[in-house]
Amino acid sequence: MKVQNIVAGTAVLTVFLLTGCNAEKPAHNKHGQEEHGHVMGETDSHMPSAIPVQNEQEILKNSEVREIKLEAYQYGYSPENITVKKGDVVRLIATSRDVPHGIFIKEYGINFTASKGKMEEVKFVADKPGEFDILCSVYCGRGHHGMKAKLIVKE
Amino acid sequence: MGLMIRDKWKSFVKNKKNVVILLLSLLVAIKIPQGGFRLILWILGGVSTCCLVDILLNRVIRKKKISLQSAIISGFIVSGILDYSLDWYLLVVFSAIAIASKFLIRIDNKHVFNPANFALLIAALFRQPLTWNIESNTYLIIIAGIYLAVTLKKWPHVLGFLLVFSSTFYFSGVNPLNMISYFFLFIMLIEPKTSGFGKGRGFAFGSIAGLMSFVMFKCMAQIDIFVSSLIVANIFNALWIKKGQKNVLKSCH
Structure with missing residues (x-):
C-alpha cells in the first residue's frame, strides 16, 4: 500500500468525522420527529418528518407540555429522576456545569450533547410507559461509566 | 506442587x-x-x-x-x-x-x-x-498499566501522552486528572502492534494522541476524544514506518 492510499484513507476518515459532527443536528429538528417517531426539535427545517405536522399539533392539543431543565455534571445529572405522565410532550432543556456531556435515552432515540454555557433542547412525546436510563454518551472523565439518571413515564 | x-x-x-x-x-x-x-x-x-x-x-x-x-x-x-x-x-x-x-x-x-x-x-x-x-476500577488499571507499560517498553508513549494531555487540558481550565481515561492510556494506547517502538517515536506517538484528544475535546467532543485521537496516532505511526523504509531503500541505492 502506498502513502497516497494512507492520505486517501485519512481523507475518508475526515469526511466520516465531519459527518459525525453533523449527526448532532437531529436534536434541533423543527417540525418533525426523529427516526424513532418521538422526538420533536426546534430549529432545523431540513430534517425529514416521520410524523406529519398535523399529528404533532394534535398531540400538542391533547397533551400537557412539560418543560424540564436537566443539568449534567461530572459525574451525574440534576435532577436524578425525571417523572412525566404518559402522553406528555416533554421539552427537555439540557446544559452542562463543566465539560461536555451526552444525553442518551435509547428507547426514545435521543442522543445529543450538552455543553457548558449552552442550552440544548429536544422535544418528544413520552408515549412509552416505564423507567428508562439516561446515560452519558460523551466521555467526560473517570466516572463517565457510572453517570446515569432516570426518565420515569407513568401511566 | x-x-x-x-x-x-x-x-x-x-x-x-x-x-x-x-x-x-x-x-x-x-x-x-x-x-x-x-x-x-x-x-x-x-x-x-x-x-x-x-x-x-x-x-x-x-x-x-x-x-x-x-x-x-x-x-x-x-x-x-x-x-x-x-x-x-x-x-x-x-x-x-x-x-x-x-x-x-x-x-x-x-x-x-x-x-x-x-x-x-x-x-x-x-x-x-x-x-x-x-x-x-481506576486503581487496578493504573497498577497493571504501569507494569505493562514498563515491561513492554511503552513508557515513552505514556509519558508523551500524559505531558501533552495534562498541559493542554490544564491551561484550558479543565482538570486533566478528572478527564483522563487510564484504561485508554494503559491498555489501548500502548497496543504493541500499532503504536511503534523506540523512545522518540513512542513519545511522539503519545504526544500526538494527547494533542488530538484536546483538539477533539474542543471541536467535536461528541465523537469520543480518545478513540479519535488514537486513530490519528495510528496513521502517524504507519507513515513513520513508511518513511523509515524509504530512507533505508535510498541509503541502499
Missing part, C-alpha cells in the same frame, strides 16, 4: 496478553453487580464474535491457525466500551468490524489501526454511545 504452580504462573505472566486478559476479566467482574447478567452476556458475545471472525478470516485469507488472545482482547474492549444496553446486532457488527479491519487496512502486511479502537470509531460516528463500562 507449589513450585509447579509458581512456574505455571510465571509462564502465564510472561505473555503480556494473558495479563491483559486477566485484567479485563477482573474489570468486567467488578462491573457485574451494576451491569448484571446482560453485561456478562454482552461481553461474552463480543469476545466470541471477535474469535469466530478471526478464526474464519485466518482460515480463508491466511490459511493458518492462530492464537486467539488478540481477538479475545479486542472483544473485551469493544463490548466493554460500547454500551451494553444497545441492540445485539450492533455488538456483532462492531466486533466483526474490529477484526475485519486487521485484514482489510494493512500497510506492508501489518495492520494500521488498533482493531477495537477502529470499530469504536465507526460506532461513535454512527452516534452509538460509548459508555466505557470496562473502566470500572
Whole structure:
C-alpha cells in the first residue's frame, strides 16, 4: 500500500468525522420527529418528518407540555429522576456545569450533547410507559461509566 | 506442587496478553453487580464474535491457525466500551468490524489501526454511545498499566501522552486528572502492534494522541476524544514506518 492510499484513507476518515459532527443536528429538528417517531426539535427545517405536522399539533392539543431543565455534571445529572405522565410532550432543556456531556435515552432515540454555557433542547412525546436510563454518551472523565439518571413515564 | 504452580504462573505472566486478559476479566467482574447478567452476556458475545471472525478470516485469507488472545482482547474492549444496553446486532457488527479491519487496512502486511479502537470509531460516528463500562476500577488499571507499560517498553508513549494531555487540558481550565481515561492510556494506547517502538517515536506517538484528544475535546467532543485521537496516532505511526523504509531503500541505492 502506498502513502497516497494512507492520505486517501485519512481523507475518508475526515469526511466520516465531519459527518459525525453533523449527526448532532437531529436534536434541533423543527417540525418533525426523529427516526424513532418521538422526538420533536426546534430549529432545523431540513430534517425529514416521520410524523406529519398535523399529528404533532394534535398531540400538542391533547397533551400537557412539560418543560424540564436537566443539568449534567461530572459525574451525574440534576435532577436524578425525571417523572412525566404518559402522553406528555416533554421539552427537555439540557446544559452542562463543566465539560461536555451526552444525553442518551435509547428507547426514545435521543442522543445529543450538552455543553457548558449552552442550552440544548429536544422535544418528544413520552408515549412509552416505564423507567428508562439516561446515560452519558460523551466521555467526560473517570466516572463517565457510572453517570446515569432516570426518565420515569407513568401511566 | 507449589513450585509447579509458581512456574505455571510465571509462564502465564510472561505473555503480556494473558495479563491483559486477566485484567479485563477482573474489570468486567467488578462491573457485574451494576451491569448484571446482560453485561456478562454482552461481553461474552463480543469476545466470541471477535474469535469466530478471526478464526474464519485466518482460515480463508491466511490459511493458518492462530492464537486467539488478540481477538479475545479486542472483544473485551469493544463490548466493554460500547454500551451494553444497545441492540445485539450492533455488538456483532462492531466486533466483526474490529477484526475485519486487521485484514482489510494493512500497510506492508501489518495492520494500521488498533482493531477495537477502529470499530469504536465507526460506532461513535454512527452516534452509538460509548459508555466505557470496562473502566470500572481506576486503581487496578493504573497498577497493571504501569507494569505493562514498563515491561513492554511503552513508557515513552505514556509519558508523551500524559505531558501533552495534562498541559493542554490544564491551561484550558479543565482538570486533566478528572478527564483522563487510564484504561485508554494503559491498555489501548500502548497496543504493541500499532503504536511503534523506540523512545522518540513512542513519545511522539503519545504526544500526538494527547494533542488530538484536546483538539477533539474542543471541536467535536461528541465523537469520543480518545478513540479519535488514537486513530490519528495510528496513521502517524504507519507513515513513520513508511518513511523509515524509504530512507533505508535510498541509503541502499
